[in-house]
Amino acid sequence: MFGGGGGMNPRKMKQMMEQMGIDMEDIDAQEVIIRTPDEELVFDDAEVQLMEAQGQKTYQVVGEPESRELGSGEGSAAAEGDSDESDSSSGVDEDDVELVAMRAGVDEDTAxxxxxxxxxxxxxAVDELE
Structure with missing residues (x-):
């Protein structure tokens, strides 16, 4: 596309990209985490660039990732959805039950x-009870 570009002047390359409507920006990222169904890829001190062209944003991450099994890193309780506020028998959040009961003017069991x-x-739920 740029005719080899191997020996192209960086200023000329930037000028050509601007003419094509492509903006590049370095992002000062401290950590990048990519979660897959099986693992997390953690990039510490990665180089991250944002390229915006035709309304599309593309992020480029350069670095060496550390692979972690899901649930072994920081914040794993949040990732696994642990919550003390849900009712263990029904899975319905108690705050939601109280709110529906108050709004619909019914007892908590009905809510x-x-x-x-x-x-x-x-x-x-509120519509059904009103």
């Missing part, structure tokens, strides 16, 4: 049943 019937959707 919990409505939430379960509506897959945890607050608005649908």
């Amino acid at each position: 919990r049943e409505a939430l379960e019937a509506n897959d945890g959707d607050l608005a649908d």
Whole structure:
């Protein structure tokens, strides 16, 4: 596309990219984490560039990743969805139950049943009870 570009002047290359509507920007990233279904790839001190062309943003990450199994890194409890606020028997958040009960003017058991019937959707549960 740039005719080999191996010996091209960097200033000329930047000028050509600007003419084509391509913007490049270095990002001062401290850490980049890519999560896959099986692992996390963690890049410490990676070089990250943002390229924007025709409304599309593309990130380029350069560095050596460290591979971690999911759940072994920092914040793994959040990644696994651990929550103390959900009701263990129904999986419905207690705050949601209280909110639906208050808004619909019903007891918490009725609110919990409505939430379960509506897959945890607050608005649908309140609508059903009103």
